[in-house]
Amino acid sequence: MMQVAMGSTSWVAAQTMAQNMVNDKEAQAITLGYAVDSTKVDIKKFPRHAPTQKCNNCALFQGKASDAAGGCPLFPGRQVVGMGWCSAYAKKA
Numbered sequence: 001m002m003q004v005a006m007g008s009t010s011w012v013a014a015q016t017m018a019q020n021m022v023n024d025k026e027a028q029a030i031t032l033g034y035a036v037d038s039t040k041v042d043i044k045k046f047p048r049h050a051p052t053q054k055c056n057n058c059a060l061f062q063g064k065a066s067d068a069a070g071g072c073p074l075f076p077g078r079q080v081v082g083m084g085w086c087s088a089y090a091k092k093a
């Protein structure tokens with residue numbers, strides 16, 4: 001079992017979180033048109049996109065509206081950026 005030195009727990013947590021974040025270059029992200037910054041989505045490719053649409057106001061987002069990152073069932077066990085977006089976006093009721 002790996003020993004974690006005192007004081008490095010937050011570093012380990014940060015690394016684990018970084019590895020858990022969805023990268024917009026990975027296959028599932030490309031398929032869904034996921035972008036880590038909703039304002040940079042190509043509207044020629046996704047004409048129904050609006051910059052106000054963000055993961056943290058999407059019905060599928062598993063975090064709170066104020067969260068910087070949270071889960072999404074389209075990326076099981078992973079985290080998407082609150083300011084991100086994908087083509088499966090559905091406005092939270």
Ligand code: SF4
Pocket residue numbers: 034054055056058059060061062071072073074080084085086087088089090
């Ligand atoms: S489904 Fe919603 S929460 Fe999940 S990546 Fe797409 S926009 Fe973000």
